[in-house]
Amino acid sequence: MDASETLRMAGRSIRSHKLRSALTVIGVVIGIASVVTFASVGASVEADIVSEVGSSSASNVYVLPTPAGDDDGGPGFGGVSQPVFTEHDIDQLENTLGVRQVLPRGNVRVSALTHANDTISRNQITATTPASFPQDAIVDGRAFRSGAEEAVVSRSARQAFEENLSVGDRLSIESEDGNETTVDVVGVVNRTAGQLPFASFAGQPRFYVPTDPFYERTLESPAVGASQRAYPQLTVVADPARVSTVKGSVQNYLDGSDAAELKPESVELTAQTSGDFVEEIQKIVGQVTRFVTAIAVIALVVAAIGIANIMLVSVAERTREIGIMKAVGARNRDVMGLFLAEATILGAVGAVVGLPLGIAVSYGATIYAEVAFTPAYGWFAIAVAVGILVGVVAGLYPAWRAARVDPIDALRYE
Amino acid sequence: MSSTAETPSADDRVVRLADVRKTYDLGGTVEALAGVSLALAAGSYTAVMGPSGSGKSTLLNLVGALDTPTEGRVTVAGHDVGRDSEAERAGIRGTEIGFVFQTFNLMPRLDAIENVALPLLFDDWPRERRRERTRELLSLVGLGDRRDHRPNELSGGQRQRVAIARALAPDPAVVLADEPTGNIDTETGAEIMGLLDDVNARGNTVLLVTHERTIAEHADRIVHIRDGLIESIEQLDGAGRNA
DSSP, rough: OOOHHHHHHHHHHHHTTTTHHHHHHHHHHHHHHHHHHHHHHHHHHHHHHHHHHHHHHHHHHEEEEEEEOGGGGGGGGGGOOOOOHHHHHHHHTTSSSEEOOOOOOEEEEEEEEEETTEEESSEEEEEEEEGGGGGGGGGEOOOTTSSEEEEEEGGGGGSSSSOOOOOOOOOOOOOSSOOEEEEEEEOOOOOOOOEEEEEEEEOOOOEEEEHHHHOOOEEEETTTEEEEESSEEEEEEEEGHHHHHHHHHHHHHHTSHHHHHHHTTTTEEEEEEEEHHHHHHHHHHHHHHHHHHHHHHHHHHHHHHHHHHHHHHHHTTTTEEEEEEETTOOHHHHHHHHHHHHHHHHHHHHHHHHHHHHHHHHHHHHHTTTTOOOOOHHHHHHHHHHHHHHHHHHHHHHHHHHEEEEEOHHOOOO | OSSSSTTSGGGGEEEEEEEEEEEEEEESEEEEEEEEEEEEEEEEEEEEEETTTSSSSHHHHHHHTSSSSSEEEEEEEETTTTTTHHHHHHHHHHEHHHHHHHHOOOTTTTTTTHHHHHHEEEEEEEEHHHHHHHHHHHHTTOOTOOOOOOGGGGGGGHHHHHHHHHHHHHHHHHHESSSSSTSHHHHHHHHHHHHOOOOOOOOOOOEEEESSSHHHHSSEEEEEEEETTTEEEETTTHHHHHH
């Protein structure tokens, strides 16, 4: 019997059990739709993160102390916030070929911030240099001047107090020991040049002050022999065309730096580009996506069991029909083909319905999560192939059973 | 009418059983056929009679290539049933044998025309030829106007007519009828037997299995079997046509 007749006959028997077939197909639909959904949402989130990073900090090289021996630690989110980089290190790095700026970053411990009689509690604010605020990052006003009692705030910081904070307002900073300093708010920014990738995700209020005069952590520089400000983190802004060269030079310099002498044994100094962070993030998102998708695959396994079950019932019900077909000339492979075709159709229909459903659900999910929808085409193809495969695999045993039916017994079967 | 005169060779015997034995192992050996030799000439009409357990079903299964002999040789249209593979036997069933069962054994979800076409489907006939052939056969058995009825929309007699049309579809070497009137009333049964007589009159070889004398008398000869052996072969009035 040729393939088209086999499919036609198989289609007929599926249609003759509409409800049963539909319920079986729903299992496959759910399986395929979940796989497509999770894979697509994962791909979308990943693409969104990558584009976010790529746009703002592609030419940054981050210099951080990280716990030693933690090879898989990757990005320094879990970095050690111990001040080790001296002003001497900053000067040296700034004179490296391809480096445009070196932005130090440190925390100033405070206890509270007050604006227009509204005080908010706050543990720390960020100390950095004016170069952290490139022109395109400034929403309003200007960058602070080094040595001045001025502050720059993030956009979300404007709503941190009861009364809106804006350029020209005054902000009182209460230090840990209770001293109060008043600064002028001179600018509002939507990002900083030295921020770590993804820092803008948090969207929380941030306050920036100049390292001079606010940052007070100092160490004795072994190279200079004098006490200097020391920072836990540096961001090297490189010439965009030379990011990887700069990363190498920075890493080289670190071996003979003040920081190398000052750091504790347990800490390593690492230079990482945005690309390194992106890779790491992609790895993590990829792992999560694969894990969740693997869970969705369980739904497919359940669907396969559903098909196998219904096909076995079908073989039992149609034992006599199998006998008739064999009596009028059906070969074992004809019978096998019929039942296998039936199972395959169930799987394929499930895949064909499940795919657009999965795309629709994942599209909805990305809108809800406010990330751009990135279709995972590879997974779409896999989903359809897997749906068909599920049908074939689930149909194999029942079809084999059908093919082995003894026509003599089957014709006596009532 | 007779082809014997032109080809008086062994080929003329479309079915041959030579010292056939069939034993089943059902926790102790049961001998269903204990050495049976029988030949059916082309165009002959043979009835097999015997009480239940005599071996007639076994005989029918062997001639129908549904089963293989334990010993001896069964040939149908030149094919050695005992030596052919399972797939080859399926091919023989589809092209050389037409079954007519007591319980009709039609496919419940297929209509009359599809049921008749079933053997042709497995024999890879093109759709157009299948349609032509099935229409012709349904008209022949008097169901030209019931082509798209399903078995549950047909009477017992009509179902058996569909089954006869299906048996004739591949133009088989032999038509095997197993108690063809067993599930229908006497009057309809007579019609069905009339149809089988016509089938034989058109030149088809017919092997009829029954336990009713009146039905068996439609044949040219009656083979009486008992305990797995041929007891006697009785030639009837109609005999001589192919002898």
